Amino acid sequence: MGRPTINDLAAEAGVSLATVDRVLNGRAGVREATVARVNEAIERIGYVRDPFAASLARRRDFRVLAFVSDGDGQFLGEVRAAVQKTAISLLSDRVVLELEPFRPDPHLFAARLGAINPEDVDGVVLMAPETPHLRDAVRHLRERGVATAAIISDLPNSRVDYFIGINNISAGRTAASLLGRFLGPGPAKVAVIADTLTARDSLDRRLGFDRVMAEDFPEVEVLPTIEGRGDPQGLEAALRNLLRGHPDVRGVYSMAGGNRLLLEFLARSGLVPRPHVVVHELTPTTRQGLQTGQIDAVITQDLGHILRSAIRRLRAGRDNRPILQEQERIRIEILVRDNLY
Amino acid sequence: MGRPTINDLAAEAGVSLATVDRVLNGRAGVREATVARVNEAIERIGYVRDPFAASLARRRDFRVLAFVSDGDGQFLGEVRAAVQKTAISLLSDRVVLELEPFRPDPHLFAARLGAINPEDVDGVVLMAPETPHLRDAVRHLRERGVATAAIISDLPNSRVDYFIGINNISAGRTAASLLGRFLGPGPAKVAVIADTLTARDSLDRRLGFDRVMAEDFPEVEVLPTIEGRGDPQGLEAALRNLLRGHPDVRGVYSMAGGNRLLLEFLARSGLVPRPHVVVHELTPTTRQGLQTGQIDAVITQDLGHILRSAIRRLRAGRDNRPILQEQERIRIEILVRDNLY
DNA sequence: GTGGACATGAGGTGCGCACCTCATGTATTC
């Protein structure tokens, strides 16, 4: 007999196909009592919408805009590349995913979000720092019926519908867990490097890192964070300064960006023994660092998976379908030279 | 204008819909020259079959049998559970996935495979040790038009259509890479434990492990493998014997099964300092071991991902559609306490 | 009681494709 169809559902609920359709697709003009009757019938006969038929009957594609900063860090480049790659593979699934790089100007960006026409766009994927303007723009988007998903970095005050990314406290803990073990017993000094500690991600990572170091590796001294702030000369000077004060540093934890410079600096400084290095995000630089042995471990997240997951969630939300939690969990991946893909 | 449809394709190729259908679905009775013309037209206009419409029009589900040993190791239990869980979530994708636990009797198993009716089954997923009987049965299956996918453990001589799982040499290398770093500089002894070294997986892991130890950590002495052979008392005795000969063992690598006993043994023996432990496969036991700190790292693979990937590949093969390589890559996952999910 | 707002039903169309039947063509064989 196969799965129940909307016909079975209509019969079970004692209503017409038109009403079933109104309920299933959230159209107006149905009494609450009738909605309830249909929903009960859904439960009773276990009706599940056929996504294939639904997608076929719906004559338009599922349209998603992905906003990613147009900045020039390697990681941002990876994210943009992943969006474009994912877009191609999703075409055959009736999904049109478009990348919109944006200038980091809060006003412009908010205006762009405000100009989105809900008729043309089903969902929006955002990788952006949270600002008051953004927060308001996102809320406004939601009110107009456009679903929103933050990726990689959460927007906790913007009430996005979904956040798809890793828990950065756990990521920081993971880094400490590895680095602490690499250092072994006994006292050791560890340097921590970040682009800027104002970003939510870095703060969380630092928090998790410090906690595990304090609890599990009390003999490790975590030096004050070096902030690169996207300024190569500044970072270089800070690193040199660090090494002067602590020539016996034995571990380095890099929470974001600036890894190319860091690796060059470490190579030049010729520390013996080579310090243990744990960094975040797989990029051409960190990949090479793993292969050459300059980096012990990279903590990363699968960008393709994150984007596919964001699309699946936006779509499941629109279709009022459940998701498979397990599949949508974004892993904190640990890469060493030998499990690098 | 949307994507090209079979109508556009027929027009472009200068043939009828019927012929397009024959070519697309591999039916007989089309001249080679005509097939070529259609395929060229496909290239020219970039036709991609609409999987939604195709799945809808095809009135039957995609049916897959999953054969997993009915043995009682924890890992096997996890695999069987993953099959059943995946089966439920795939129902809404018109996939019927059925678990068939099998007794490890080569004759019986081969007979069961031989009894499969290609009319009823589109594909078969296998997690089984390769035997001559199995090899012949798999080849026979393929000849009769049933696609085959080996998961977790490859069947290199059976000519299965797909293998979905990790590279076990790399997995062994990864284990050595971690354990070597955990041990730190200086000499150290490492114990290696396996169910049996006759299984292909364990052999590969051991191979990768030994290579990395020899190349990168020459001061580490890898002791002869202890084989549990599914015999608790034997394993216990072997472990006790090991500790007598090498009370200074500082690292343990467990390549498969028997982890519960191993952890109990280590807890009882009260070695100081606690040896570093790296094991394979996430199970209730190893999960707990991570949480309590008895295990430093678990090297594992995502069973749900493996099964979904197997289904996607079988299906893409049947539909003659391309797959997204990146999505089907099975990762060698490293879990420590802090990135455990 | 009349008009209007709202709730529901009846019925149709088409999405892109798989699968089927039957007719008609064309090349091959003896």
Place this chain on the structure above:
DNA sequence: GAATACATGAGGTGCGCACCTCATGTCCAC
């Protein structure tokens, strides 16, 4: 040149659903 096998076309049906129109029914306010 007749018989045969094979290649191709024409045309139809239905998968389960979204979306649309129009008719009919019900209730309330004034």
